[in-house]
Amino acid sequence: MLNKIFERKGWKLTFILLLPLIIFIISIMLGRYNIGPFDVIRILFSTGLGEGLPDIPNIAQQLILRIRLPRILAALLVGASFGATGTAFQAIFKNPLVDSNILGVTSGAGFGASLAILLLSEQWQIQVSAFIFGLLAVFLAFLGSRLYKSTPILVLTLMGILIGSLFSSLTALLKYVADPLDALPAITFWLLGSLTGITWDNIGVLGVVTIIGVIFFMMIRWRLNILSLGDSEAKTLGINPTSNKVIIIIAATLMTAAAVSVSGVIGWVGLVIPHAGRLLVGPNHKSLLPVSVCLGAAYMMIIDDIARTLLPGEIPLGVLTGLIGVPILIILMRRNRTGW
Amino acid sequence: MTVYLSAQNLSYAYSPGRTVLHDISLSVKAGETLYVLGRNGGGKTTLLSCLAGLLKPGTGSVRINDKNLYNYNGSERAQLIGLIPQMHLPVFAYSVEEMVMMGRTPHLNWMGAPSFEDKRVVEEAMEQVGISELREQPYIEISGGERQLTLIARGLAQQCQVLLMDEPTAHLDLSNQQRVLEIVQQLKLKGLSFIISSHAPNDAFGFADRVLLLNDGWVMDYGSPEDVLTEVMLSSVYGIQAEVVYAHDNGFKVPRAIVSRRPSNVAPESINEPGGFLYKVFEQRLSSPQLLIVTGLSGAGKTTWCSRLAKFAKARGFSVEGVLSPGIFETGKKTGISVESLSTGEAKQLASLRDSENAKLATPRWSFSPEILEWANQTLIQKDSKDLLVIDELGPLEFLQGKGLTAGLDRIDAGQYKVACAVVRSSLLPKALQRWPKAKVIHGSFQ
Numbered sequence: 026m027l028n029k030i031f032e033r034k035g036w037k038l039t040f041i042l043l044l045p046l047i048i049f050i051i052s053i054m055l056g057r058y059n060i061g062p063f064d065v066i067r068i069l070f071s072t073g074l075g076e077g078l079p080d081i082p083n084i085a086q087q088l089i090l091r092i093r094l095p096r097i098l099a100a101l102l103v104g105a106s107f108g109a110t111g112t113a114f115q116a117i118f119k120n121p122l123v124d125s126n127i128l129g130v131t132s133g134a135g136f137g138a139s140l141a142i143l144l145l146s147e148q149w150q151i152q153v154s155a156f157i158f159g160l161l162a163v164f165l166a167f168l169g170s171r172l173y174k175s176t177p178i179l180v181l182t183l184m185g186i187l188i189g190s191l192f193s194s195l196t197a198l199l200k201y202v203a204d205p206l207d208a209l210p211a212i213t214f215w216l217l218g219s220l221t222g223i224t225w226d227n228i229g230v231l232g233v234v235t236i237i238g239v240i241f242f243m244m245i246r247w248r249l250n251i252l253s254l255g256d257s258e259a260k261t262l263g264i265n266p267t268s269n270k271v272i273i274i275i276a277a278t279l280m281t282a283a284a285v286s287v288s289g290v291i292g293w294v295g296l297v298i299p300h301a302g303r304l305l306v307g308p309n310h311k312s313l314l315p316v317s318v319c320l321g322a323a324y325m326m327i328i329d330d331i332a333r334t335l336l337p338g339e340i341p342l343g344v345l346t347g348l349i350g351v352p353i354l355i356i357l358m359r360r361n362r363t364g365w
Numbered sequence: 366m367t368v369y370l371s372a373q374n375l376s377y378a379y380s381p382g383r384t385v386l387h388d389i390s391l392s393v394k395a396g397e398t399l400y401v402l403g404r405n406g407g408g409k410t411t412l413l414s415c416l417a418g419l420l421k422p423g424t425g426s427v428r429i430n431d432k433n434l435y436n437y438n439g440s441e442r443a444q445l446i447g448l449i450p451q452m453h454l455p456v457f458a459y460s461v462e463e464m465v466m467m468g469r470t471p472h473l474n475w476m477g478a479p480s481f482e483d484k485r486v487v488e489e490a491m492e493q494v495g496i497s498e499l500r501e502q503p504y505i506e507i508s509g510g511e512r513q514l515t516l517i518a519r520g521l522a523q524q525c526q527v528l529l530m531d532e533p534t535a536h537l538d539l540s541n542q543q544r545v546l547e548i549v550q551q552l553k554l555k556g557l558s559f560i561i562s563s564h565a566p567n568d569a570f571g572f573a574d575r576v577l578l579l580n581d582g583w584v585m586d587y588g589s590p591e592d593v594l595t596e597v598m599l600s601s602v603y604g605i606q607a608e609v610v611y612a613h614d615n616g617f618k619v620p621r622a623i624v625s626r627r628p629s630n631v632a633p634e635s636i637n638e639p640g641g642f643l644y645k646v647f648e649q650r651l652s653s654p655q656l657l658i659v660t661g662l663s664g665a666g667k668t669t670w671c672s673r674l675a676k677f678a679k680a681r682g683f684s685v686e687g688v689l690s691p692g693i694f695e696t697g698k699k700t701g702i703s704v705e706s707l708s709t710g711e712a713k714q715l716a717s718l719r720d721s722e723n724a725k726l727a728t729p730r731w732s733f734s735p736e737i738l739e740w741a742n743q744t745l746i747q748k749d750s751k752d753l754l755v756i757d758e759l760g761p762l763e764f765l766q767g768k769g770l771t772a773g774l775d776r777i778d779a780g781q782y783k784v785a786c787a788v789v790r791s792s793l794l795p796k797a798l799q800r801w802p803k804a805k806v807i808h809g810s811f812q
Contacts, residue, residue, distance in 0.1 A: 119456045244476035250463070251470050254455050260419050261450070262523070263443030263471035308457035311478050 037305060038312065045101060045322040052097045052326045053089065055334050060085050069094075091224070099223045099287055100329040101322045102235040104294060106284040108321020109242045110277035111295025112302065112314055116249035117270050118178060124295030125281040127182060128274065129189035131292070133162025134285040136192040139199040139212045151215070152227065152286045159282030162188050163274070178270070217341030218289035220329055231287045238280040239318055245273070249310040291342050293350030294321060294328075300357045369395055369558050370416065370446070370527045375425035377408075377415055385411050386422070386582045393527060393558045398549065400569040400590070401562040403579030404603060409562035410451070412579070413529045416560060417448040429527070443471035447520035449530045452512065454505050461507065461515050462500040465491055468522030483522075490521035494548050510541025517548060527558045534565060546572050566594050567622050578602055591620050599623060600802030604795025628660055628794075628806040633673040636681065643674070646805070647683065650752065650783040656801055657786045659809035660794050667788045667809035668692075671755050674786060675707055678753045687755035687786075688741050688770070690715060704737060706744045707755055713737050726768060728761050733769070742772040747781050758788035764796045777801065 054065050064081050068089045071078055078086065110125035118127065126132075137158025141151040169184035170177060196216070203209040248269060251259050256266040285291070302317040328349065332340045371392035378384040385408045393399050401409050414420040416427055418434050427434040429445050437445070447468070459467075468490070469483040479487075491497045494514045499507055504515060513533050520528045533549075534542040542565075549559055550572060563569070569576050569590045576593040578585040580602045586593040599607035606626040611618045635641030646655045661667050668691045675685045686708045693701035693714065705712040715738065716731040726733040745756065754776065762769030777785055778800070788809065789797045798804065 116457075121456060247470070247473065247478040250459070251467055253457055254467070255453075257414070257419055257448075257450060260439065261417060261443060261448040262467060263438075263440035265439055303457070307463075308459055309463050 038316070041305065041316050041319050045105075045319050045326070048323045048326045049097060049101060052100075052330050053093050055330050056088070056093060057334070058085065058088055060089065065089060095225050095228055096220050096223045096329070096333075097326055099220050099228045099231065100325045102228065102231050103220075103284040103288045103291065104298075104321040104323065104325025104328075105239055105318045106231075106235045106280045106321070107291070107294040107325070108298045108302075108317035108319070109239050109314065110280050111321070112299040112310065112317040113242055113249055113273050113277055114295070115299050116253040116310060117273055118182065119253055119255060121300065122296070123182070124293075125277045126189070126292065126295065128166045128185035128278065129162035129192060130159040130278050130281045131285050131290050132189040132192035132196070134159035134282055135216050135290050136196045136199070137161075138215050138286070138289070139196050139203075142211045142215065143199055143203055143208050148222075148227065152230075155286035156230075156282045158192070159285055160278060162192055163278045167274070177267070214341065215289045216343070218291040218343035218346070219332070219339060219341055220288055221333075221339055223287065227287055231283045234279055234283040238276055241276050242314055242318075245269075246310045246314040249273075249314065253310075288342065291325075291346050293346040293354075294325060297350045297354050297357075298324060300354060304357055369393055370427070370429045370560075372416060372427045373425050375412070375415055375422045375427065377411055377420060377422045379411075384423075384582060386415065387584075389425070389577075389579075389584055391577055391587060393560055395526070395558055396553055396556045397574045398553055398559040398561065398572055400566075400573035400576045401560065401579060402564075402566055402569060402576060402594075402602075403585075405564075407579045407602075408582040409579060410531055411582075413448065413531050413560065413562055417446050417529050418442045419448070440471040443523060443525070445526050447523045447525040447528045449513070449516040449520060449528065449533060451531045452509065452536055458503040458505050460500065461496060461502050461504055461511075462487065462491070464504045464515050465518045465522050468519035471523060486524070487518075487522050490518040493521060493552075494518045508541065510537050510544055513537065513541070513545045514548060517545070517552070521552070521557075527560065528552075530559060530561045532562055532564060534563065534568065542568075566599065569594060570620050570622070594620065594623065597802050601799050604797075604799040606798060606802075606806060626806075628658075628808045630810075631807045633670060633677055636674065636677045647678075647752070647784060654780045654782050655784045656777060656782075656804040657784065658794070658797055658801070658804045658806045659786055659788045660791050660806060661809045662791055665808075665810040667790075668757050670807075670809035671757050671786055671788060675753065675755055683752035685753045685755065686744070686751040687753070687757070687773075688744060689755060689757045702731060704741045706741075708744065708751075713740065715741065726762070733762070738769060741770060745770060745772040745776065747776060750781075750783060752783050754782040754785040756785065756787045758790070759797070760790060760793065764793050 050062070050065070053069070054060065054062050064085065067078060068081065068086050107125070114123050114125050114127060115121050134155040138151050138155040140158070141154035145151070145154070163185070166181060166184040166188040169188065170181040173180045200209060200212055203212055248264060251262050251264050252266060252269060259266040298321045299313065299317050302313050302320055306312045306316050328342060328345050332342055332345055373390050375386055375389040376384060377386040389412060391399065401412060403409055411420065415422045418427070421435065434442065465487045466479050466483065469479050469486065472483065473479065488497070491500060494517050496511060496514050496518060499511060504512065507515070517528070533545055537545065546568060549561070553559060573590050575588060576590045577587045578593050578598060585602055586598055594609065596607050596609055599605065608624050608626055609620050610622045610624055612621040629642070631642045633643065636643035636647060638644055646657065649655055659667050659670055668689055672689050675689070678685050689705045689707060690702050691705065692699040693703050700718055701714055702716040703712050704715040714734070716733045719727055719730055719732040726735055726738070756770060756773035756777070759770060759774060763771065763774050773787070776782060777787060787797070794806065798806070
């Protein structure tokens, strides 16, 4: 299958598909503690075998395996997830200006996390609460859209925006009552997005959900073309638009909730990456989807590299994705004037 | 020949009480083209949606290859019937080849992407309709005609047996219309069936084997284009005065085109000129009732035209009856409508500018006096047969609400006149012509 893709778009696709690997290796070398590329590779390959590397300080090995590796993997997974779900949502909503947050999942997760920070304390509790409230928000939007019998996708979008606003207001309420010395900074920082302090324990669910989700979207990527033509054309071509969209929304919501519960609120990635992908390989989801997954993963790793290395302190990811994502989107829109 | 697709007693309602299709039956065989004609909102697109399986009819059934359409699953159905919707553009800039490739979807399994075999079919489909050289072009950037051809190629890639096309030539220039319809004709010879909804009855003469004429969701007629597209039928569906133009082809007289006749400019004086239009009309009144519709925009001079006709007719010794309704003007503004009996010369004020919101008998601008209308109706009820009956005017009240000068409407419907001259504003002319297809239409104006 990959061979066929290479034949069609040549080196460009090959490069894009290899990009996450390249960025991954570069990322793992980056950091305050200087470890040479050769040593990094030796440390990575030694793990499976369990043999000691006496010439490399133990702290370097610990740093690579316990801190950098899970964090960079988390960035990769979160980026891949946003790339895939953003692309799928732009297709099924027939709208190049949406991403998987349109149905309120991020706002729900933000509220869930804030609530957990306020009432509970464990990292995993915050994650679970964010995940559950993320799903709940989309479920409510879906339920709300059923009340109104008209153009379903439009009403669903509207409901998503409404439910999103509702949860944002609730989050604001929690911030208002939160302890300004303790809980409030924690909530604020969570809402800005970060991968600080990610360990192997945190990325298990994210890894499983993202890998299964990406495989699912890879399998149905041709259908995204058909669904993007609109309901009646999809039906004409033998595809049931409603059931397909429901399944896609469920899958994308699970993936986004899993990602956001780990990374906090990170905007723009799911919106910008599919545009970059279309500019590089065109709108056909057969190649666009894998490209968006790879670009998303690479982009997120780069953003996280900048976040942890540019300044002595961490820069919140949500701040960077906005600062970098907005100019990129504007440049892309300028270059890509004749349709998406 | 195999019947590929047939519909029996199909009805469809978008909501209870809003039935848009009534009891429609049709069938299409292999290599046949059926044209569905009718006015805007007549139910053509709904019919195609039902036939394509997008909408499930309330009653009746659609069968394809002798099996109920709804017993096929989505992709089975899509392998039999293709639908080319009315022109709309996708959000994303897919290439022509990708658009055609999407036609392969019903042949793929649920997670499949097109294979090399699919690519070959697509190649062949593009070759057949002659768009191979456009393959890399974005679909949203090619011309309307080329888009239509791309969608036909998509239907071919779908390998369906019946292709439904919703107004394929709308928005196309003459040469692109021809290009699309010629391709349809060629594919039809290869055994593909077409059901085409169209606003171009003329095309039906050249390209249709059969025509289904729809009016408000009812089948007006169904048969060969020559039998269906007659002048009377076209008038009653489209509300135009149509004339079918014939040509001689190998010794046969074949219908070629439908032209719509426009109202003629006639001077009321022509009643006095032997051989003149009105002179002849008054001569013909002895053999059959003659109906003139005087039309024009508000203020064009319709009433003046009629009053002059009445004056000249009286001068020639014809008896005249009926009503005129000249405007009442105050300082250049029309502030009311009066009604004047042509037999007695008596005049009364019929309507005034509407000021109250709850006028019982009203059009958007005027509120009418029910008593005066009753009086006008009395003067219109036939007592003895006069030579000229003038009814000024039959407006929205009469045609849309069934009120107003109903006596006049009834008399024309019943043909109880010798020469009748009815004033109808331009916007209501189609309604009048649907009701009285044989009327002669005159511009009531003065140059």
